[in-house]
Amino acid sequence: MNYPVWYLPEIGGGTLIALIAVAHVYVSHFALGGGLYLVFAERKGLRENNRGILEFTRTHARFFLLMTAVFGAISGVGIWFIISLVNPVATSFLIHNFLFAWATEWVMFGVETVAIFVYFYTFGKMDDRTHQKIGWIYFGAAWLSLFFINGIICFMLSPGDWTVNGDFWSGFFNPTFWPSFFFRTFVAFIFAGVYAFLTTSFLRDMELKKTMSRFSGLWVLVSMLCAAPCGFWYLQSIPGQARALVDGASPTINTAVYYGIWAIAGIVICTLVLILLKPSLHTRPASFALFLCAFLFMGAFEWSREASRRPFVINGVIYSNGLTPGDMAEADRDGFLGAARWARVKEAQSDEDIEAGREIFKFQCHACHTVRGFNNDIVSRTRGMSYEALDAYIGKIHQIRYFMPPFAGNDKERGSLAAYLTKGLQGREIVREKPSAAGGARGKGLFLKNCTLCHPESLIKEKTHGWDLEKIRHALDNLNALQPAMPDFIGPPAEKDLIAGYIYSLNNPRADETEKADSDDGRGAR
Numbered sequence: 001m002n003y004p005v006w007y008l009p010e011i012g013g014g015t016l017i018a019l020i021a022v023a024h025v026y027v028s029h030f031a032l033g034g035g036l037y038l039v040f041a042e043r044k045g046l047r048e049n050n051r052g053i054l055e056f057t058r059t060h061a062r063f064f065l066l067m068t069a070v071f072g073a074i075s076g077v078g079i080w081f082i083i084s085l086v087n088p089v090a091t092s093f094l095i096h097n098f099l100f101a102w103a104t105e106w107v108m109f110g111v112e113t114v115a116i117f118v119y120f121y122t123f124g125k126m127d128d129r130t131h132q133k134i135g136w137i138y139f140g141a142a143w144l145s146l147f148f149i150n151g152i153i154c155f156m157l158s159p160g161d162w163t164v165n166g167d168f169w170s171g172f173f174n175p176t177f178w179p180s181f182f183f184r185t186f187v188a189f190i191f192a193g194v195y196a197f198l199t200t201s202f203l204r205d206m207e208l209k210k211t212m213s214r215f216s217g218l219w220v221l222v223s224m225l226c227a228a229p230c231g232f233w234y235l236q237s238i239p240g241q242a243r244a245l246v247d248g249a250s251p252t253i254n255t256a257v258y259y260g261i262w263a264i265a266g267i268v269i270c271t272l273v274l275i276l277l278k279p280s281l282h283t284r285p286a287s288f289a290l291f292l293c294a295f296l297f298m299g300a301f302e303w304s305r306e307a308s309r310r311p312f313v314i315n316g317v318i319y320s321n322g323l324t325p326g327d328m329a330e331a332d333r334d335g336f337l338g339a340a341r342w343a344r345v346k347e348a349q350s351d352e353d354i355e356a357g358r359e360i361f362k363f364q365c366h367a368c369h370t371v372r373g374f375n376n377d378i379v380s381r382t383r384g385m386s387y388e389a390l391d392a393y394i395g396k397i398h399q400i401r402y403f404m405p406p407f408a409g410n411d412k413e414r415g416s417l418a419a420y421l422t423k424g425l426q427g428r429e430i431v432r433e434k435p436s437a438a439g440g441a442r443g444k445g446l447f448l449k450n451c452t453l454c455h456p457e458s459l460i461k462e463k464t465h466g467w468d469l470e471k472i473r474h475a476l477d478n479l480n481a482l483q484p485a486m487p488d489f490i491g492p493p494a495e496k497d498l499i500a501g502y503i504y505s506l507n508n509p510r511a512d513e514t515e516k517a518d519s520d521d522g523r524g525a526r
């Protein structure tokens with residue numbers, strides 16, 4: 001609440017971070033895996049006394065030099081700019097807690113950069129043993145670089161005992177540290193092989209091309225075999241709620257995992273075909289396809305990892321929108337806007353104050369939602385929802401969808417946010433339904449309020465075709481089991497009975513009549 005919001009309605013800060021981070025992470029994994037690849041390729045060239053292989057290795061080294069020293073460094077600085085602007089709270093928190101880990105990582109990066117310069121410019125000019133040692137230094141420094149940054153990234157997902165004792169080492173060697181470290185290491189090796197596939201496709205010397213393709217293909221396959229169990233281990237080590245999101249409770253992660261699996265399949269199939277079955281297919285387009293698969297995989301993996309932390313940016317400590325659980329309690333008591341130092345509006349005048357709602361949206365929802373942008377657009381997400389449905393939804397937002405943080409603020413502020421989303425953004429008038437939540441509530445009202453937020457009535461009608469009343473009622477006790485993406489309905493059994501009755505009536509018109517009579521009764525009674 002102590003920082004301004006960098007408001008980018010169409011893009012969203014999260015997407016900016018993702019774009020730069022995925023590119024940076026992809027390249028830094030290349031640089032790491034490439035280090036080992038260089039050492040082994042050079043050794044192969046020396047052992048076989050093959051000038052072609054040595055020259056091939058030297059060209060590779062030049063690429064890694066450019067990638068580490070230019071792209072790696074620039075995108076690394078870019079990440080710092082972006083994260084400190086998009087989420088100053090979390091950035092400051094990490095600096096306060098992990099400054100020395102970061103400093104060490106930078107030293108390693110420095111060593112890595114110097115080593116690759118020396119390696120490249122002395123290629124063929126230094127005695128072989130020493131030159132190979134320099135290659136090892138490059139690889140070792142890159143690996144240690146991963147070691148240190150990995151501690152911090154994993155901390156954000158699984159702070160572990162740190163939350164109890166606040167100890168640096170508990171935070172650094174947190175529950176996902178080792179599995180993530182090994183998994184990323186092998187992924188880096190895979191990428192190095194994939195990249196070498198690309199460069200070999202440009203080779204003119206057919207004999208050399210064949211040798212190096214086979215070498216790179218085996219390299220990729222062996223790395224994949226090692227990465228698979230580490231990936232599994234990593235999944236097992238992810239803490240409870242994040243694990244549930246990865247396992248299917250989050251629609252966005254579902255999509256990412258889906259692409260990730262296709263990407264892995266693509267890498268395996270391309271590699272097998274290219275080296276074992278039909279080496280003649282090893283053309284530039286095929287290598288590019290492989291390269292893209294690897295990029296897609298990295299994107300899917302990083303995206304899932306970031307998204308599985310939701311609603312937190314640092315699990316259990318700071319929410320994605322920069323608020324902490326402590327801030328929430330304070331805002332619920334005294335109001336949010338008054339305490340938000342950079343808010344332009346200081347108080348919601350009523351429960352329909354659109355200006356106040358806009359301000360609250362920026363501070364609490366914009367971290368994950370764009371306004372008519374391409375990523376998680378709030379306008380399309382709220383299209384079918386009425387003012388009252390939204391007001392109720394926001395009040396329970398963290399229970400309905402546990403990847404969203406709880407709403408922070410008083411009743412007027414909550415209403416104002418709903419007003420901004422319906423009237424402000426969609427231009428729909430605010431309609432206050434009859435006070436249906438009180439006593440005389442009928443199934444239909446409850447149904448519309450609770451069940452049509454995420455899917456239309458027609459879908460439920462179609463899916464429950466042929467179900468008897470008891471089955472529907474039973475399903476309402478455990479909606480999440482029906483569909484992992486659907487939250488359980490939280491309400492007393494009497495409300496479930498009413499909703500079940502209404503859903504039953506959708507496919508069974510006779511019950512419909514009773515329902516109509518019921519709702520007439522309700523109206524009469526009021």
Ligand code: HEC
Nearest residue numbers: 251252310311320321364365367368381382401403404405
């Ligand atoms: C930590 C990230 C995050 C924050 C912060 C967040 N949301 Fe969401 N929200 C999501 C995700 C992810 C989805 C689901 C997107 C999908 O279905 O693909 C979602 C979906 C929604 C939906 C669609 C209905 C549904 O349940 O799928 C609404 C409405 C919504 N959010 C409102 C809000 C409001 C209002 C705020 C601010 C008080 C907010 N969100 C803050 C991540 C967030």
Ligand code: HEC
Nearest residue numbers: 400450451452453454455460463464482483485486487489
């Ligand atoms: C926060 C979002 C959300 C809410 C609220 C929600 N659902 Fe769902 N529901 C889903 C999603 C996502 C699916 C899967 C949709 C699909 O298959 O296209 C689903 C599917 C269903 C299905 C079909 C299940 C199947 O067999 O495939 C039924 C029945 C259903 N919902 C009933 C309800 C009822 C009743 C309520 C109100 C108490 C409700 N839903 C509220 C998200 C939600």
